[in-house]
Amino acid sequence: xxxxxGVSWRPELALWxxxxxxxxxVELMVEHFPATRPLPxxxxxxxxxxxxxxxxxxxxxLGGARPPDPARLAAIEQLAQRTQAPLVSEHLAFVRARDLxxxxxxxxxxxxxxxxxxxxxxxxxxxxxxxPLYLENISTLAEWPNPxxxxxxxxxxxxxxxxxxxxxxxANLYANSLNHGGDPVDFLQRLPLERIGYVHVGGGVxxxxxxxxxxxxxxxxxxxxxxxxxxxxxxxxxxxxxxxxNFPNEEDFLSEMQAIERxxxxxxxxx
Amino acid sequence: MRESLEERQYALMKALVAGGPTPPGFExxxxxxxxxxxxxxRRREALACWPQVSARLGQDSAVQLFSQYAHQQPRPRGGSPxxxxxxxxxxxxxxKPGWWLWLLSQKLGLNLRRS
Numbered sequence: 184x185x186x187x188x189g190v191s192w193r194p195e196l197a198l199w200x201x202x203x204x205x206x207x208x209v210e211l212m213v214e215h216f217p218a219t220r221p222l223p224x225x226x227x228x229x230x231x232x233x234x235x236x237x238x239x240x241x242x243x244x245l246g247g248a249r250p251p252d253p254a255r256l257a258a259i260e261q262l263a264q265r266t267q268a269p270l271v272s273e274h275l276a277f278v279r280a281r282d283l284x285x286x287x288x289x290x291x292x293x294x295x296x297x298x299x300x301x302x303x304x305x306x307x308x309x310x311x312x313x314x315p316l317y318l319e320n321i322s323t324l325a326e327w328p329n330p331x332x333x334x335x336x337x338x339x340x341x342x343x344x345x346x347x348x349x350x351x352x353x354a355n356l357y358a359n360s361l362n363h364g365g366d367p368v369d370f371l372q373r374l375p376l377e378r379i380g381y382v383h384v385g386g387g388v389x390x391x392x393x394x395x396x397x398x399x400x401x402x403x404x405x406x407x408x409x410x411x412x413x414x415x416x417x418x419x420x421x422x423x424x425x426x427x428x429n430f431p432n433e434e435d436f437l438s439e440m441q442a443i444e445r446x447x448x449x450x451x452x453x454x
Numbered sequence: 455m456r457e458s459l460e461e462r463q464y465a466l467m468k469a470l471v472a473g474g475p476t477p478p479g480f481e482x483x484x485x486x487x488x489x490x491x492x493x494x495x496r497r498r499e500a501l502a503c504w505p506q507v508s509a510r511l512g513q514d515s516a517v518q519l520f521s522q523y524a525h526q527q528p529r530p531r532g533g534s535p536x537x538x539x540x541x542x543x544x545x546x547x548x549x550k551p552g553w554w555l556w557l558l559s560q561k562l563g564l565n566l567r568r569s
Contacts, residue, residue: 242533248460280460280467284533286496289466296459324488325466328479393487 184269186235186381186421188444195430197225202433203440208235208381210272210423211262214242218261226266236266237381240273245308245318246291246301247277256311263314270380272317272350273308275301275341290323293330293337298344305345317348317380322355322396326363334359335373342378349374351419352383353409354396361394368412376413381421384410384443399428401439407446414450422447471496472528496524499535500542506560507543519546 187207190200200206209229216222216238230236240259243251263271276288291297309316320338332340342349351374353367360367384407386400402424410422422443431439468474470489476482497520501508508516523545530537547553 248456248463277463279533280464282528282531283464283467283471284529284531285467285471285492286499286529286533286535287492289463289470292459292462296455300456300459324491325480325484327466395491 184380184420186237186269186423188440188447189235189237189381189421189423190440191239191423191425191427192226193427193430194223194225196426196436197223199431199433199436201225201228203437205440205444206232206234208237208421208423210237210239210425211266213238213240213255213259213262216262218258218265222265230266236268238262238266238268238271240271241288242278243273243308244276244278245273245304246275246297247279247304248300251304251308253311256308260312260314263312268314270315270317270348271312272319272380274319274321275338276321288321288323290321290325290327291337292327293332293334294327295331298337298340301341302344305341305347309345309347315348315380317350318342318345319350319352319383320355322352322358322362322394324362324393333365335370339373339375342375348380349378350381350383351379351413352385353413354383354385354387354402354406354425357403357406357409358387358394358396361389367409371409371413371416376417376419379417379419381423382410382413382419383423383425385425397428398425401431401435402442407442410443410446411450411453414447415453416450418447418451418454473525493521493524496529496535496538497521500539503536504539504543507539507546510556 188205189208189210190196192200192209192211238259243255245251259271274288275291277291278285278288291301356367356370384402385396385398386402387394387396388400424439424443465477469476469485470492476485497517501516501520511519520542523542527541530541543553543557547557
């Protein structure tokens, strides 16, 4: 599989994305593309250009205590079929508990019980999806107490036992290492890198000594350095920029993409 | 097994979005920080879906009223920001009936201006 360089598609970035010549793939937020509405013209043009599309879900709550919602799974599957997606992706997280919704990805308890439940949920999800499912590591400010495994080991166990692929977010990896300690390069070395489908790269800000993964700022050099490290160890099939707010102008967008291309190239030369 | 996991996840969720106590073993400061971040994100997303509401209320007022509303009502089931914004407008309408007329005018596609 080859994806190349990608961007998380947003209407605010549509024109820049459209004019970016090296584009290999885009990610589409499943919740933003209900089956009742046609795909935007701009996406159809990308499809004609041969740009690959990957549905990316936010609200499946795969690590939640309840089984994944069949309607949400159907929405992912439908978007995958409409866009002829090679794969789909979601997060190793939960976003709801009983009647409450967090609206944001919350961390999983890394215990045998937590593992068992997420594996059952993943099996259910995989059974209703015709494409391989890739799981993303999240960043979190609060960690569950007394974990049975460290994050890298837990992630590895989930991937190994579920057969899912890995969507590695290097910005989340950086955020967690800054906010909870730990060496992100050591973390990389403990992951099954050959299972990576693609990589997320995004920007954030440090506020009161805490790194916030906002996707509203340029990608910091530390995150690009981590991308370079990864590419020196193993080049992933794709790398994608996430920018959700405070959208850049075309020049800044292009320089973000160029910074990513250069980091990949630097890593490649070290191999 | 799912039940006991749900208990723990629900306790964490309550602490983060419904003013519940910090569950045992979590760092209270981090929980507060995360709870604040979630509340901001909720408000930003809901108001972004209904820009007309912030325009009518003024940005500061919209932020303040939304915080009051969010304190009383959690995100609606399914978590849709658009639905959350609508729930906010209904909350406003219960305090100031003028919002009913406004909502109706939006529904009918009318552009009522306050004169």
